[in-house]
Amino acid sequence: MKFPLPALALLAALALTGCNSDQPATTADQPAVAPVPPANTRRILFFGNSLTAGMGLDPEEAFPALIGQKIDSARLGYTVINAGLSGETTAGGRSRIGWVLRQPVEFFILELGANDGLRGLPLADTRRNLQAIIDTVKKKSPQAQIILAGMQMPPNLGKAYAKDFQSIYPELAQKNNAVLIPFLLEGVAGHVELNQKDGIHPTAKGDRIIAKTVWGVLLPLLKKA
Template identity: 55%
Template structure:
């Protein structure tokens, strides 16, 4: 059933992507995302004594299509849970719609200008949609993690896995899936979240009309998925 769910999700993802992304819309969304990200970082700088959790990702992390991403995206849901437990952590949502691993690699140094204690790395989905080289994708993700660890030796890294569209062929989809597994095996300090859309991908009732981006309820489930792996790193 899980394999079928993956396939249904990936098929919807592939067929809907071109209709929902045109250049004007992407430009407008990029500007909106950038403002939201800077606002989040400013809030962190104003909050002393709290450790920082950086969520580096694409539209899934940003919360594309939600009425209020800063309140309802899965990183925001995690922030609310952290606050309810009185834990000294502040979430920075550095999600950007349309982002690839190459884009994340270009942004990471700027994002690390502030101290980051935990990084949740959710990238690769757009690489898969565009059929980009899994070798380059793997190199980009590795470099992002290497840069983060060179900057902050004690940083904890969670790597969120994703699935490629099945129409890319079994060889590509297997290679894509294995990127995350290989990186987790190669980097002992990295914690793998096998599939960020576990329980959400391929379920129409948990996704918006585009069949790509989760609803608010879907983000709640994503937050629960991430929390299972994140919780052990949080200290009072």
Template identity: 55%
Template sequence: MNISRTILSFCLISLGLASFSCSESKKAETVQTASADQPGAQEPEMKTILFFGNSLTAGYGIDQDDSFSGLVQDKIDSLGLNYRVINGGLSGETTAGGLSRLDWFLEDQPEIFILELGGNDGLRGIQLSETKSNLEKIIDKVKGKFPGTKIILAGMQIPPNMGQEYTDEFKEIYPVVAQEKDVTLIPFLLEGVAGDPELNLPDGIHPTEEGHKIVYKTVWPFIESNL
């Protein structure tokens, strides 16, 4: 009888230890599974710098990587900054065309928005009030959707093909819009490049690779101060 009780007790103890061991094993397995399912430390989301313009932004006639926007990306990469550059340039684009396609580029928030439009308006003699209104509407749309986006307006000048009065009034659109809309102004995007045959393609309008390097040097300080 005593032997039977001893055997029974031993079996119960063994069973308890086995159950405890199994339970602990399951707990450990559960912890490991939970740890495996838990995502690791994620990298911070990359911020966007959006250049929105015409053929000057697009890098007409040269490799896009050699355009001033491409050179901005190179600089950012060299500094190890968490930004990506989007080139939203389209050859022949007017302010009206830019306004109509803007929504396509505002799916995600740009940290910095560089507006480079109006040159084609001036070359076509479009009414100045329309150009000014479209620039303002583009800025308003960006601000309305993304109030935190920093906006930079690239000033432009045109040759006096449409008469000196038109040319002078066109030039003044940009500082007026920048002041009224409280955005950063690049006084003249093509400073040091416009009118120089050595820095422009045969059309006399679009910069060469060397010309884009100068444009980049003009643009970069304004971007850097907003990073």
């Protein structure tokens, strides 16, 4: 997929808003980890950065919450946990994944890597960190279905870098028998009207599009389960 020029500003701004993985979520964000539900609850855990956290939105407008609403409407019997943290890198995610998975989950949606790429971090490190996160999920929740949310980089980082970055996600998905969302921001990146005034994060309407993208992948898996 080719990035339209407005997407460059949006993705570049993502790197500026919080590439420090130690940065706590703001009051506008979802909490890093929602309260742990009862032990007999079936869980869907979203693990990512500010895109998952819903930075700048009310908690119920973030796409994981929208997925939760769809699940409740369909009476599918799952609890959605939003473990998004603004500014998270794959290294930061690797350091906290063990604590986040205090209880087993049935579905694990992994959305990390954008902040790595936009900072120009070595792709080998990004790949290694994502694999380590996946390995931890397999160890702590061996029954979990892992869904990997793909991301893309703007071409101004270099065509080779952007291409190699994009390839990380399908390669890891194939290696780990994970389900791939090719591009989480499909239909949102590069569309000014679907992003907040800061030019950084999707609006509520943008997150509804993201939720539709995720739901198209998740629903068939829930039905099978």
